[in-house]
Amino acid sequence: MPLLARSVQTPLHIDVRRGAVADLGRILADGRISAGGDVAVVVGPGQGQRIAELIQPSLRSADIYTTVGGTLDAAIELGGKLRSRSYDAVVAIGGGKTVDTAKYAATRYALPMVSVATSLANDGVASPVASLIHDGIKRSYGVHIPLAVVVDLDFVENGPERVNRAGIGDVISNISALADWDLGREVRGEPVDGLAASLARMGAEAVLTMPGDMTDDAFVTVLAEALISSGLAMAVCGSSRPCSGGCHEIIHAADTLFPGTASHGELAGLGALFCTFLRGDERRFAQMSDCLVRHQLPRTAADVGLNSDQFVDVVDFAPKTRPDRYTILEHLALSPDEIRRKLAEYDDAVASR
Numbered sequence: 001m002p003l004l005a006r007s008v009q010t011p012l013h014i015d016v017r018r019g020a021v022a023d024l025g026r027i028l029a030d031g032r033i034s035a036g037g038d039v040a041v042v043v044g045p046g047q048g049q050r051i052a053e054l055i056q057p058s059l060r061s062a063d064i065y066t067t068v069g070g071t072l073d074a075a076i077e078l079g080g081k082l083r084s085r086s087y088d089a090v091v092a093i094g095g096g097k098t099v100d101t102a103k104y105a106a107t108r109y110a111l112p113m114v115s116v117a118t119s120l121a122n123d124g125v126a127s128p129v130a131s132l133i134h135d136g137i138k139r140s141y142g143v144h145i146p147l148a149v150v151v152d153l154d155f156v157e158n159g160p161e162r163v164n165r166a167g168i169g170d171v172i173s174n175i176s177a178l179a180d181w182d183l184g185r186e187v188r189g190e191p192v193d194g195l196a197a198s199l200a201r202m203g204a205e206a207v208l209t210m211p212g213d214m215t216d217d218a219f220v221t222v223l224a225e226a227l228i229s230s231g232l233a234m235a236v237c238g239s240s241r242p243c244s245g246g247c248h249e250i251i252h253a254a255d256t257l258f259p260g261t262a263s264h265g266e267l268a269g270l271g272a273l274f275c276t277f278l279r280g281d282e283r284r285f286a287q288m289s290d291c292l293v294r295h296q297l298p299r300t301a302a303d304v305g306l307n308s309d310q311f312v313d314v315v316d317f318a319p320k321t322r323p324d325r326y327t328i329l330e331h332l333a334l335s336p337d338e339i340r341r342k343l344a345e346y347d348d349a350v351a352s353r
Contacts, residue, residue: 008195009235011126013148016224018217020152021051021093021116025058031148033114034088037061040111042078042102044068044094047118047155051093062091070097072104072134072141079105087111089147095119095163096264100130107143115146118155120167120223122264125149126231129240131264138255145235151224153217162263164214168295169269171226172288173247174204174233176272179279180245180327188326196237203229208291246278246327247271249318254306256321257313262304270298274315275328277346289353299350301343312339 013031020027028034037059043051045068052064063085067078078101082090092102093116106113107130117125124131128145131138156164178197184190203226212219233242240248250271254261261267269292276285289299298304301311316336319329334342 009128009145010232011146011149011228013150014126014228015149016151016153016221016228018153020150021118021155022054023058024055024091024116024150027148027150028059028089028091028114033112033147036088038086038088039063039114040065040082040087040090042067042090042092042094042098042105044098047094055093063087067098067101070101070132072132072139075101075104075130075132076108078102079108082106082109082111089114091116093118095159096121096124096131100124100132103143103146104130104132104141112147113144114148114150116150116152117224118152119159120151120156120164120220120227122167122170122268123227123230123234123243125151125224126228126235127240128231128235136259138252140240145231149228149231151228153220153224156220156224161214164220165295165297166263166265166269167223167227168207168265169267169272169292169297170243170265171204171207171223171230172291173245173268173272174200174230174243175208175284175288176247176275176279177241177243177245178204179281179284180275180325181241183328183331184326187331190326193237193242196233196242199229199233199236200242203227208287213295241325244322245325246275246318246329249321249325249327249329250274250314252321253314253318254304257317258306258310261306262298266298266304270300270304273299273350274343274346277349278328278332278342285349286353289350293353300347308340308343311343312336315339315343 038061041064089112090106091114092099126149130141130143230243251267
Protein backbone atom coordinates (compact mmCIF):
# COMPACT_ATOMS: atom_id res chain seq x y z
CA MET A 1 0.00 0.00 0.00
CA PRO A 2 1.62 3.30 -1.04
CA LEU A 3 2.23 5.99 1.54
CA LEU A 4 0.98 9.37 0.40
CA ALA A 5 2.16 12.51 2.15
CA ARG A 6 3.15 16.07 1.49
CA SER A 7 5.94 18.23 2.78
CA VAL A 8 4.89 21.31 4.70
CA GLN A 9 7.13 24.23 5.62
CA THR A 10 6.89 25.03 9.33
CA PRO A 11 9.18 26.73 11.84
CA LEU A 12 11.69 24.41 13.47
CA HIS A 13 11.11 26.03 16.84
CA ILE A 14 8.14 27.81 18.47
CA ASP A 15 8.41 29.34 21.94
CA VAL A 16 5.77 31.48 23.66
CA ARG A 17 6.71 32.55 27.20
CA ARG A 18 8.15 35.22 29.42
CA GLY A 19 11.88 35.93 29.31
CA ALA A 20 12.38 34.58 25.80
CA VAL A 21 14.41 37.56 24.52
CA ALA A 22 16.95 37.31 27.35
CA ASP A 23 17.22 33.57 26.66
CA LEU A 24 17.67 34.00 22.92
CA GLY A 25 21.24 32.68 22.76
CA ARG A 26 20.25 29.33 24.26
CA ILE A 27 17.14 29.12 22.07
CA LEU A 28 19.23 29.59 18.92
CA ALA A 29 21.85 27.08 20.07
CA ASP A 30 19.33 24.42 21.14
CA GLY A 31 17.49 24.84 17.86
CA ARG A 32 20.73 24.30 15.91
CA ILE A 33 20.19 27.71 14.34
CA SER A 34 23.36 29.38 15.61
CA ALA A 35 25.75 27.77 18.07
CA GLY A 36 28.06 30.77 18.33
CA GLY A 37 25.59 33.62 18.12
CA ASP A 38 26.84 34.86 14.74
CA VAL A 39 23.52 36.46 13.85
CA ALA A 40 22.23 39.80 12.62
CA VAL A 41 19.70 41.13 15.13
CA VAL A 42 17.17 43.56 13.64
CA VAL A 43 15.26 45.82 16.02
CA GLY A 44 12.89 48.75 15.70
CA PRO A 45 13.68 52.25 16.96
CA GLY A 46 11.49 52.03 20.06
CA GLN A 47 12.93 49.27 22.22
CA GLY A 48 16.23 48.71 20.43
CA GLN A 49 18.55 49.78 23.26
CA ARG A 50 16.73 47.71 25.89
CA ILE A 51 16.76 44.66 23.61
CA ALA A 52 20.46 45.09 22.88
CA GLU A 53 21.25 45.12 26.59
CA LEU A 54 19.20 41.99 27.20
CA ILE A 55 20.68 39.87 24.44
CA GLN A 56 24.31 40.98 24.68
CA PRO A 57 25.32 38.46 27.41
CA SER A 58 24.09 35.47 25.37
CA LEU A 59 24.80 36.78 21.85
CA ARG A 60 28.21 38.46 22.08
CA SER A 61 28.98 37.90 18.38
CA ALA A 62 25.72 39.42 17.16
CA ASP A 63 25.52 42.63 15.14
CA ILE A 64 22.52 44.82 15.87
CA TYR A 65 20.76 46.76 13.11
CA THR A 66 17.91 49.24 13.59
CA THR A 67 15.24 49.51 10.92
CA VAL A 68 12.52 52.12 10.61
CA GLY A 69 9.31 52.40 8.67
CA GLY A 70 8.21 49.01 7.37
CA THR A 71 8.82 50.02 3.76
CA LEU A 72 10.20 48.13 0.79
CA ASP A 73 13.06 50.63 0.60
CA ALA A 74 13.92 49.97 4.27
CA ALA A 75 13.92 46.21 3.62
CA ILE A 76 16.22 46.57 0.60
CA GLU A 77 18.54 48.86 2.58
CA LEU A 78 18.64 46.33 5.43
CA GLY A 79 19.41 43.56 2.96
CA GLY A 80 22.45 45.48 1.76
CA LYS A 81 23.74 45.73 5.33
CA LEU A 82 23.26 42.00 5.90
CA ARG A 83 25.87 41.35 3.22
CA SER A 84 28.60 42.95 5.35
CA ARG A 85 29.61 39.53 6.70
CA SER A 86 28.45 35.93 6.91
CA TYR A 87 25.60 35.32 9.36
CA ASP A 88 24.01 32.10 10.58
CA ALA A 89 20.60 33.79 10.61
CA VAL A 90 18.69 37.06 10.81
CA VAL A 91 16.83 37.58 14.10
CA ALA A 92 14.06 40.18 14.00
CA ILE A 93 12.89 41.42 17.41
CA GLY A 94 9.94 43.78 17.51
CA GLY A 95 6.50 44.45 16.08
CA GLY A 96 5.03 43.75 12.67
CA LYS A 97 6.96 46.41 10.73
CA THR A 98 10.30 45.21 12.06
CA VAL A 99 9.52 41.53 11.49
CA ASP A 100 8.19 42.06 7.96
CA THR A 101 11.16 44.22 6.97
CA ALA A 102 13.56 41.54 8.19
CA LYS A 103 11.57 38.71 6.56
CA TYR A 104 11.83 40.37 3.17
CA ALA A 105 15.54 41.25 3.54
CA ALA A 106 16.43 37.74 4.76
CA THR A 107 14.52 36.07 1.94
CA ARG A 108 16.10 38.33 -0.69
CA TYR A 109 19.59 37.27 0.43
CA ALA A 110 18.73 33.62 1.21
CA LEU A 111 19.34 33.90 4.96
CA PRO A 112 17.38 31.92 7.60
CA MET A 113 15.16 34.22 9.63
CA VAL A 114 13.96 34.03 13.24
CA SER A 115 10.89 36.03 14.26
CA VAL A 116 10.80 37.31 17.85
CA ALA A 117 7.52 39.12 18.44
CA THR A 118 7.19 41.77 21.11
CA SER A 119 3.60 42.60 20.14
CA LEU A 120 0.60 40.65 18.88
CA ALA A 121 -0.92 43.07 16.38
CA ASN A 122 -1.42 40.57 13.53
CA ASP A 123 -0.52 37.13 12.16
CA GLY A 124 2.60 38.32 10.36
CA VAL A 125 4.76 36.92 13.16
CA ALA A 126 4.80 33.48 11.49
CA SER A 127 3.40 34.02 8.00
CA PRO A 128 5.12 33.62 4.62
CA VAL A 129 4.04 37.16 3.75
CA ALA A 130 5.69 40.55 4.34
CA SER A 131 3.46 43.64 4.26
CA LEU A 132 5.57 46.61 3.20
CA ILE A 133 4.79 50.10 1.94
CA HIS A 134 5.95 50.88 -1.60
CA ASP A 135 5.07 54.09 -3.45
CA GLY A 136 2.71 55.00 -0.61
CA ILE A 137 0.71 51.77 -0.86
CA LYS A 138 0.99 48.77 1.45
CA ARG A 139 1.68 45.65 -0.59
CA SER A 140 2.09 41.97 0.28
CA TYR A 141 5.27 40.13 -0.73
CA GLY A 142 5.84 36.39 -0.57
CA VAL A 143 8.74 35.46 1.72
CA HIS A 144 10.14 32.34 3.35
CA ILE A 145 8.39 31.32 6.55
CA PRO A 146 10.49 32.07 9.68
CA LEU A 147 12.84 29.31 10.81
CA ALA A 148 11.77 29.88 14.40
CA VAL A 149 9.04 31.93 16.07
CA VAL A 150 9.42 33.31 19.59
CA VAL A 151 6.95 35.47 21.52
CA ASP A 152 8.17 37.19 24.68
CA LEU A 153 5.18 37.81 26.95
CA ASP A 154 7.16 40.31 29.05
CA PHE A 155 7.50 42.61 26.06
CA VAL A 156 3.90 42.02 25.00
CA GLU A 157 2.71 42.99 28.48
CA ASN A 158 4.70 46.23 28.40
CA GLY A 159 3.66 47.15 24.87
CA PRO A 160 0.74 49.38 23.83
CA GLU A 161 -2.48 47.60 24.81
CA ARG A 162 -4.34 48.84 21.73
CA VAL A 163 -1.66 47.35 19.45
CA ASN A 164 -1.89 43.94 21.12
CA ARG A 165 -5.69 43.89 21.23
CA ALA A 166 -5.73 44.42 17.47
CA GLY A 167 -4.37 40.89 17.01
CA ILE A 168 -7.68 39.58 18.34
CA GLY A 169 -9.49 41.19 15.41
CA ASP A 170 -7.03 39.67 12.93
CA VAL A 171 -7.47 36.17 14.38
CA ILE A 172 -11.26 36.14 14.51
CA SER A 173 -11.40 37.48 10.94
CA ASN A 174 -10.33 33.96 9.94
CA ILE A 175 -13.93 32.89 10.58
CA SER A 176 -15.16 35.23 7.85
CA ALA A 177 -12.25 34.43 5.52
CA LEU A 178 -12.98 30.71 5.76
CA ALA A 179 -16.67 31.32 5.03
CA ASP A 180 -15.58 33.21 1.91
CA TRP A 181 -13.33 30.29 0.92
CA ASP A 182 -16.27 27.91 1.26
CA LEU A 183 -18.34 30.29 -0.88
CA GLY A 184 -15.62 30.21 -3.54
CA ARG A 185 -15.79 26.42 -3.53
CA GLU A 186 -19.58 26.36 -3.83
CA VAL A 187 -19.84 28.98 -6.58
CA ARG A 188 -16.62 28.63 -8.57
CA GLY A 189 -15.39 25.15 -7.66
CA GLU A 190 -12.32 26.60 -5.93
CA PRO A 191 -10.36 23.90 -4.07
CA VAL A 192 -10.17 24.26 -0.29
CA ASP A 193 -7.14 22.95 1.59
CA GLY A 194 -8.61 21.19 4.62
CA LEU A 195 -5.40 21.26 6.67
CA ALA A 196 -4.90 24.99 6.11
CA ALA A 197 -8.55 25.65 6.94
CA SER A 198 -8.27 23.63 10.17
CA LEU A 199 -5.18 25.53 11.30
CA ALA A 200 -6.84 28.88 10.63
CA ARG A 201 -10.12 27.87 12.25
CA MET A 202 -8.80 26.33 15.49
CA GLY A 203 -7.04 29.45 16.70
CA ALA A 204 -9.93 31.70 15.70
CA GLU A 205 -12.49 29.57 17.54
CA ALA A 206 -10.30 29.52 20.66
CA VAL A 207 -9.88 33.30 20.78
CA LEU A 208 -13.53 33.91 19.86
CA THR A 209 -14.88 32.13 22.93
CA MET A 210 -12.05 32.13 25.49
CA PRO A 211 -12.56 34.19 28.65
CA GLY A 212 -9.85 36.54 29.83
CA ASP A 213 -8.11 39.54 28.31
CA MET A 214 -4.66 40.94 27.59
CA THR A 215 -3.84 41.00 31.32
CA ASP A 216 -4.20 37.21 31.51
CA ASP A 217 -1.16 35.14 30.48
CA ALA A 218 -3.34 32.18 29.51
CA PHE A 219 -5.39 34.29 27.09
CA VAL A 220 -2.33 36.05 25.66
CA THR A 221 -0.64 32.68 25.08
CA VAL A 222 -3.66 31.37 23.19
CA LEU A 223 -3.78 34.58 21.12
CA ALA A 224 -0.07 34.27 20.29
CA GLU A 225 -0.45 30.62 19.30
CA ALA A 226 -3.54 31.45 17.22
CA LEU A 227 -1.58 34.10 15.29
CA ILE A 228 1.22 31.60 14.72
CA SER A 229 -1.31 28.99 13.59
CA SER A 230 -2.70 31.49 11.06
CA GLY A 231 0.77 31.95 9.64
CA LEU A 232 1.19 28.18 9.35
CA ALA A 233 -2.18 27.94 7.59
CA MET A 234 -0.96 30.34 4.92
CA ALA A 235 2.30 28.42 4.56
CA VAL A 236 0.41 25.12 4.15
CA CYS A 237 -1.96 26.63 1.59
CA GLY A 238 0.68 28.58 -0.29
CA SER A 239 -1.44 31.74 -0.17
CA SER A 240 -3.25 33.97 2.32
CA ARG A 241 -6.65 32.47 1.40
CA PRO A 242 -7.32 30.76 4.80
CA CYS A 243 -6.98 34.09 6.61
CA SER A 244 -7.96 36.70 4.04
CA GLY A 245 -11.36 37.23 2.45
CA GLY A 246 -13.72 40.16 2.12
CA CYS A 247 -12.54 41.31 5.55
CA HIS A 248 -9.03 41.90 4.23
CA GLU A 249 -10.26 43.44 0.99
CA ILE A 250 -11.89 46.04 3.22
CA ILE A 251 -8.56 46.55 5.02
CA HIS A 252 -6.70 47.09 1.75
CA ALA A 253 -9.38 49.44 0.47
CA ALA A 254 -9.31 51.53 3.66
CA ASP A 255 -5.50 51.66 3.56
CA THR A 256 -5.65 52.86 -0.06
CA LEU A 257 -8.49 55.37 0.18
CA PHE A 258 -8.04 56.60 3.75
CA PRO A 259 -4.50 55.80 4.95
CA GLY A 260 -3.99 55.71 8.70
CA THR A 261 -7.65 54.99 9.46
CA ALA A 262 -6.91 52.19 11.93
CA SER A 263 -4.54 49.27 12.41
CA HIS A 264 -4.64 46.09 10.35
CA GLY A 265 -6.18 44.03 13.16
CA GLU A 266 -8.80 46.64 14.07
CA LEU A 267 -9.95 46.86 10.44
CA ALA A 268 -9.87 43.06 10.14
CA GLY A 269 -12.32 42.64 13.00
CA LEU A 270 -14.64 45.36 11.67
CA GLY A 271 -14.45 43.99 8.12
CA ALA A 272 -15.13 40.45 9.28
CA LEU A 273 -18.16 41.53 11.30
CA PHE A 274 -19.59 43.50 8.37
CA CYS A 275 -19.03 40.60 5.93
CA THR A 276 -20.62 38.17 8.39
CA PHE A 277 -23.66 40.47 8.53
CA LEU A 278 -23.84 40.51 4.73
CA ARG A 279 -23.69 36.72 4.80
CA GLY A 280 -26.76 36.64 7.05
CA ASP A 281 -25.08 34.40 9.64
CA GLU A 282 -26.79 35.65 12.80
CA ARG A 283 -25.07 33.19 15.17
CA ARG A 284 -21.59 34.08 14.00
CA PHE A 285 -22.47 37.77 13.92
CA ALA A 286 -23.51 37.63 17.58
CA GLN A 287 -20.36 35.72 18.59
CA MET A 288 -18.00 38.05 16.77
CA SER A 289 -19.77 41.20 17.91
CA ASP A 290 -19.64 40.08 21.54
CA CYS A 291 -15.94 39.25 21.22
CA LEU A 292 -15.11 42.66 19.73
CA VAL A 293 -17.07 44.40 22.49
CA ARG A 294 -15.37 42.31 25.17
CA HIS A 295 -11.95 43.36 23.91
CA GLN A 296 -12.87 47.00 23.13
CA LEU A 297 -12.32 46.68 19.40
CA PRO A 298 -14.11 48.70 16.68
CA ARG A 299 -17.40 47.44 15.27
CA THR A 300 -18.61 50.39 13.19
CA ALA A 301 -17.18 52.80 10.65
CA ALA A 302 -17.53 55.61 13.19
CA ASP A 303 -15.38 53.64 15.63
CA VAL A 304 -12.42 53.96 13.22
CA GLY A 305 -13.15 57.57 12.27
CA LEU A 306 -14.95 56.98 8.96
CA ASN A 307 -18.34 58.43 8.11
CA SER A 308 -20.98 56.44 6.25
CA ASP A 309 -20.07 57.80 2.81
CA GLN A 310 -16.41 56.95 3.35
CA PHE A 311 -17.20 53.40 4.45
CA VAL A 312 -19.47 52.95 1.44
CA ASP A 313 -16.54 54.00 -0.75
CA VAL A 314 -14.31 51.48 1.06
CA VAL A 315 -16.71 48.57 0.56
CA ASP A 316 -17.36 49.55 -3.06
CA PHE A 317 -13.62 49.69 -3.79
CA ALA A 318 -12.70 46.58 -1.77
CA PRO A 319 -13.15 43.92 -4.52
CA LYS A 320 -10.76 45.84 -6.75
CA THR A 321 -7.93 45.21 -4.26
CA ARG A 322 -7.97 41.45 -4.90
CA PRO A 323 -9.60 40.84 -8.30
CA ASP A 324 -8.52 37.17 -8.19
CA ARG A 325 -10.37 36.45 -4.93
CA TYR A 326 -14.05 35.50 -4.60
CA THR A 327 -15.75 36.65 -1.39
CA ILE A 328 -19.16 37.71 -0.19
CA LEU A 329 -18.42 41.18 -1.60
CA GLU A 330 -17.92 39.84 -5.13
CA HIS A 331 -20.84 37.45 -4.71
CA LEU A 332 -23.35 40.16 -3.78
CA ALA A 333 -21.81 42.82 -6.09
CA LEU A 334 -23.68 45.58 -4.27
CA SER A 335 -24.07 49.02 -5.81
CA PRO A 336 -23.12 52.05 -3.67
CA ASP A 337 -26.80 52.66 -2.88
CA GLU A 338 -27.24 49.02 -1.84
CA ILE A 339 -24.11 49.19 0.31
CA ARG A 340 -25.49 52.32 1.99
CA ARG A 341 -28.76 50.54 2.81
CA LYS A 342 -26.93 47.47 4.12
CA LEU A 343 -24.67 49.68 6.22
CA ALA A 344 -27.68 51.35 7.86
CA GLU A 345 -29.12 47.91 8.67
CA TYR A 346 -25.72 46.80 9.96
CA ASP A 347 -25.40 49.82 12.27
CA ASP A 348 -28.86 49.03 13.68
CA ALA A 349 -27.87 45.40 14.26
CA VAL A 350 -24.66 46.43 16.05
CA ALA A 351 -26.50 48.99 18.19
CA SER A 352 -29.01 46.35 19.30
CA ARG A 353 -26.29 44.14 20.81
